Each structure stands twice: as structure tokens, then as C-alpha cells.
Amino acid sequence: MSSPSVISFVAALTLVMLAVLGKVLPGWCVFLLVTAFAKGLAALGLVLIIRSGLLSFGQGLFYCAGGYGAGLLMLWGGVNDAMLLVLAGGFVSLVLGAVIAPLLAGYRSIFFATLTLALSMLAHGALTKADFLGGSDGLNLRPPSFLGFQPASSAEAVYSLYLFACVLVVACALACKVHFNSVRGLLSLAVRDNEIRVEYLGSSVKRVISENFTAAAFLGGIGGALNAIAVAHIDPELAFWTTSGEFVFVAILSGYLSVSAVFAASIMLEFIRSFSSQYFPNAWQMSLGIFMLASILFLPNGIGGLLQRRKKRLEGSKIA
Amino acid sequence: MTAILEVKQVNKSFGSVTAAHDINVSVKQSERLGLIGTNGAGKTTFVNIVTGYVKPDSGTILLQDRDITGHAPRSLTREGVCRSFQVPQLFLTLTTAQNLAVALGIANGRAYSPYATIDAEMEQAIDNLLERFRLADYREQIISELPGGVRKLIDIAVAVTRKPKILLLDEPTSGVAAEQKFALMDIVMSALDNDVTVLFVEHDMDIVSRYAQRVLAFYDGRIIADDVPKAVLENEIVRTHITGTAG
Numbered sequence: 014m015s016s017p018s019v020i021s022f023v024a025a026l027t028l029v030m031l032a033v034l035g036k037v038l039p040g041w042c043v044f045l046l047v048t049a050f051a052k053g054l055a056a057l058g059l060v061l062i063i064r065s066g067l068l069s070f071g072q073g074l075f076y077c078a079g080g081y082g083a084g085l086l087m088l089w090g091g092v093n094d095a096m097l098l099v100l101a102g103g104f105v106s107l108v109l110g111a112v113i114a115p116l117l118a119g120y121r122s123i124f125f126a127t128l129t130l131a132l133s134m135l136a137h138g139a140l141t142k143a144d145f146l147g148g149s150d151g152l153n154l155r156p157p158s159f160l161g162f163q164p165a166s167s168a169e170a171v172y173s174l175y176l177f178a179c180v181l182v183v184a185c186a187l188a189c190k191v192h193f194n195s196v197r198g199l200l201s202l203a204v205r206d207n208e209i210r211v212e213y214l215g216s217s218v219k220r221v222i223s224e225n226f227t228a229a230a231f232l233g234g235i236g237g238a239l240n241a242i243a244v245a246h247i248d249p250e251l252a253f254w255t256t257s258g259e260f261v262f263v264a265i266l267s268g269y270l271s272v273s274a275v276f277a278a279s280i281m282l283e284f285i286r287s288f289s290s291q292y293f294p295n296a297w298q299m300s301l302g303i304f305m306l307a308s309i310l311f312l313p314n315g316i317g318g319l320l321q322r323r324k325k326r327l328e329g330s331k332i333a
Numbered sequence: 334m335t336a337i338l339e340v341k342q343v344n345k346s347f348g349s350v351t352a353a354h355d356i357n358v359s360v361k362q363s364e365r366l367g368l369i370g371t372n373g374a375g376k377t378t379f380v381n382i383v384t385g386y387v388k389p390d391s392g393t394i395l396l397q398d399r400d401i402t403g404h405a406p407r408s409l410t411r412e413g414v415c416r417s418f419q420v421p422q423l424f425l426t427l428t429t430a431q432n433l434a435v436a437l438g439i440a441n442g443r444a445y446s447p448y449a450t451i452d453a454e455m456e457q458a459i460d461n462l463l464e465r466f467r468l469a470d471y472r473e474q475i476i477s478e479l480p481g482g483v484r485k486l487i488d489i490a491v492a493v494t495r496k497p498k499i500l501l502l503d504e505p506t507s508g509v510a511a512e513q514k515f516a517l518m519d520i521v522m523s524a525l526d527n528d529v530t531v532l533f534v535e536h537d538m539d540i541v542s543r544y545a546q547r548v549l550a551f552y553d554g555r556i557i558a559d560d561v562p563k564a565v566l567e568n569e570i571v572r573t574h575i576t577g578t579a580g
Binding site: 191192194195196197199200202203205206207209210211212213214215216217228 | 384405406407408410411415416422423424425426427431432434435436438439440443444445446447448449450451455491492494495
């Protein structure tokens with residue numbers, strides 16, 4: 014079930030199903046899915062880091078860098094194409110991640126987590142004071158075009174953006190799924206399990222961590238850029254610790270074993286938050302807290318662990 | 334025959350404790366050396382110095398006449414100095430096959446390509462290793478669920494994926510049931526190529542007598558005897574300080 018051709022077939026089928034689903038669901042729901050996909054992409058990056066045994070509390074930095082990269086290219090560079098904007102956002106974060114990664118790769122556990130958080134908060138502080146970037150209010154963006162297609166109505170715009178987000182998510186999920194099953198994917202888990210043995214096999218643990226961190230930055234940037242063009246706004250809150258906290262929440266809920274679980278967790282979080290803030294406007298953080306507690310207590314390996322358990326049981330019953 | 338490994342005047346102290354005092358050893362290619370001594374005698378420090386885990390305070394280590402003193406473990410591994418550990422160092426959440434896949438992937442470079450999967454050639458290499466080390470039954474089992482003796486074998490199998498010139502085994506039979514020690518050593522020695530130089534730390538003198546061609550006896554950070562097993566084990570100082578069989 015995990016050969017590249019089978020994975021590609023499942024990805025294509027998922028894309029078709031998502032496209033049909035977008036036609037059936039109401040507009041507000043479709044928009045919620047787009048924002049969930051954007052956050053899911055950033056959380057998927059975080060999962061890459063978690064697979065090598067580390068946790069970043071600063072994924073918001075790359076989410077923000079991607080958003081500003083795309084937004085400024087639109088406002089200053091006059092580029093309107095969603096694909097170019099998202100790629101630019103990803104590239105900005107990739108470069109930023111590649112610069113920071115070697116500095117962070119020597120740190121572990123809480124030191125790594127707090128350093129990433131510190132860098133993210135530094136960016137938040139700097140952006141808040143940068144008036145030419147809109148300061149704390151941020152900047153508004155124009156509606157994007159999609160490979161030359163400019164949607165005429167708002168419904169068309171939402172569906173086009175949704176389709177674009179689906180293609181992006183499926184492409185990134187496919188790449189990550191194949192990577193998780195690769196030897197390099199196993200090497201990340203090996204680093205998580207035993208750094209000493211990895212070094213005594215002739216590999217560099219720092220290199221593995223740096224590469225994962227840079228790839229995570231790229232995914233965070235793509236997610237941030239998608240979010241920016243979806244909400245047509247960028248502001249420093251994207252780098253605030255609560256944004257990074259959401260990605261940690263999604264990553265914990267999903268676990269590190271499954272790619273699809275990351276997006277499932279992101280969609281769950283987005284819907285719970287949306288409904289909670291509507292029906293319990295003064296207590297929605299509490300409902301999130303209860304949800305997180307329940308997920309840690311009953312799903313210690315996340316949704317991915319649950320999926321894997323099911324898969325193993327299914328394989329076991331087939332053999333029997 | 335020229336020496337593959339030369340350790341010259343190596344010293345190492347940890348605070349007031351001298352773990353290696355003026356150590357001089359020359360090892361020929363394909364030699365099988367047993368390292369004996371009581372706990373704290375300096376055997377593991379010697380292994381750690383040669384494999385780069387600990388840097389010596391002074392002295393030189395030559396691998397085929399090239400100075401490798403103070404080199405990092407990963408560069409020494411790439412040079413062909415590989416090791417196993419007293420407590421097996423494995424990837425506990427992965428299966429035996431996945432442990433070997435990671436090791437082979439690092440050795441052949443597949444682990445550095447983001448999308449290179451375990452192909453048929455690698456599967457074959459994994460199966461060969463499992464066969465050589467009699468581990469085929471444990472192929473798909475998670476390491477954390479395996480007994481200590483099996484883990485020891487996997488630790489050594491993982492270490493040989495680099496095709497080592499020198500293999501250092503730190504207490505390969507410790508924690509293994511007495512009746513299984515010889516079986517384990519038989520498997521290990523038969524699985525290794527003949528041209529591999531092997532240095533193994535061992536407390537069981539029967540194992541040393543059977544599998545070592547030469548023995549280094551450590552006491553108080555010094556080498557107090559260096560000869561064939563029979564001569565070392567009959568040495569009066571060794572019998573007094575190490576084996577405790579002095580008359």
C-alpha cells in the first residue's frame with residue numbers, strides 16, 4: 014500500500030474527491046477548509062522536525078515570512094498569480110530557514126524549542142515596529158489570479174482558491190508521504206531514536222536536523238503565503254507565539270506517523286475553533302483546551318497512531 | 334606485515350583518574366585482539382579513544398600510517414573504523430530491517446536522497462546481512478521488543494554495513510546467557526570477512542582464549558601484558574590483578 018505509484022493514485026483520487034466536495038459544501042465551509050489547509054501545510058513542516066526528535070515553537074516565523082514574501086511581491090512587485098506568490102513565499106522562508114538551521118541544529122529539547130520561539134517573537138516585534146510594512150495593522154492584499162484566470166464572482170473566487178489550495182496540499186502531502194517512506198525518512202526517525210548510532214554510522218545528525226528544519230520552513234512559507242492570499246491580509250500576528258502554538262496543537266493531535274492525519278487535525282481544529290467562537294464566544298479557548306486534553310489522554314500517538322493501528326489490524330485480519 | 338592501527342604514547346585522564354597511561358599498541362591487519370581487564374582498567378576508554386568518542390590528552394593514533402587522532406566518530410567510521418557498544422546503540426522504534434536499511438543507506442548514500450526508497454538491491458543486502466548474522470526471524474520486529482542477545486548481534490550487523498577495516502566490539506557477550514556466549518561469538522566471527530581486524534573487550538577468559546589471537550591486558554590505565562592468550566592468561570601479574578587466579 015505504500016509504493017510510489019499507489020500513493021500517486023490515492024493522491025489523484027483524493028484531489029478529484031476534494032474538487033467535488035468543494036462544489037457541494039457551502040462557501041463559508043470551503044473557505045474554512047482553505048485556511049485549515051494553509052495551517053496544515055505549516056503543521057506538516059513541524060511534523061518533519063518532530064520526526065527527528067525536536068519540537069519547534071517558532072514555526073509561525075516561517076508562516077509569517079511566507080505570508081509577507083507573497084504579500085510584498087503582490088504589492089510591490091505587481092505579481093497577482095497565486096502560484097507565483099505561493100512559490101515566492103515558500104522560497105523566502107526556505108532561504109530564511111537555511112540560514113537559521115545550522116545555528117539551531119546544535120541545540121536540543123527545550124533549548125531548541127525556546128530558541129525558535131525567540132526568533133519568531135523577534136520577527137513579530139520587528140514587524141510591529143516596521144511602519145513601511147504596515148506596522149501592527151499589517152497590509153491588505155488584492156484578490157489573486159490563477160494561471161491567468163481572474164474569477165468574476167466571489168463564489169468563483171472562493172472555489173478557485175479552494176481548488177488551488179487542494180492542488181497545493183495534495184502535491185505537498187504526496188511529496189511528504191513518499192519522503193516518509195524513503196530511507197532518508199527513516200534516517201530522521203533514526204536521529205530521533207539514537208543520535209550516537211547515527212554518528213557512528215558515518216552520518217551527520219546536524220545535517221539531518223538542518224535539512225528537516227529547512228524543509229519545514231519551506232512548507233511553513235507555502236502555508237503562510239496561501240493563508241495570506243486567502244484572507245487578503247498580512248500582519249505580524251502570523252509570527253506571534255499563539256500562531257506557532259496552533260501548529261504545535263495540530264502536530265500533537267495528528268502525531269508524526271501520517272501525512273493525512275496532519276490535515277485531518279488541522280481541519281478539526283479550524284472547525285472546533287470556528288464553532289466554539291460562534292456558540293461560546295467567551296469560552297472558546299476553554300473548549301480548545303478540553304479538546305487538547307482529550308486528544309492527549311485518548312490519542313497519545315495522535316490521529317496518525319490511530320490510523321496506523323487500524324491499518325495493522327486490517328493487515329493482521331487479512332493474514333489470518 | 335605493516336600495522337593497520339598504531340596507538341603511540343596515548344594518555345587520557347578524567348580529573349584525577351588516569352584512564353590511559355602511555356598506551357602503545359600496534360595492530361596488524363586481520364588480527365583478532367582481545368582486550369581484558371577489571372572494570373575501570375581502561376579498556377572502554379581505549380576503544381572510545383580509537384573510535385573518536387574521547388579525545389586523548391596526548392599521543393597519536395595512526396590508521397594505515399595516517400594520523401586520525403581526535404577525528405570525529407563519523408569521519409572515523411567513513412575511514413573504516415567501526416564499533417559496537419556495550420549497551421547496543423540501535424533505533425528502538427524501528428524494525429531490524431529498518432535499522433539495517435538506515436545503516437546501509439548511510440553507507441551507500443541513499444539516505445541522503447529525499448525520495449530514495451528501499452529498492453530490491455537494498456532488500457537483498459538486508460537479507461544477506463540477516464542471513465550472515467542469523468537474524469532472519471527478527472526481520473520485521475521492533476528493536477525495543479527484542480532480547481538483549483539479539484540486539485547485540487544487530488548492533489554488530491549494523492556496524493559492519495560500512496565494510497570496516499577495523500571493528501571494535503565493546504563487550505559483545507555481556508548480558509548474554511552463559512550458554513549462549515559461544516554461539517553468539519561463533520556467529521559474529523563467522524559473519525565477518527577474514528581481512529577485518531577485530532578488537533573486542535571481554536571479561537570471559539574462555540571466550541578470549543578461543544577467539545583472540547592476541548590479548549592486551551589493561552590494569553589501572555596501563556597495558557600490563559601483550560601477547561598470545563595462553564601467555565597473557567598465565568602471566569603472574571595478570572593472574573593477580575585481572576583473573577584473580579594467582580596461586
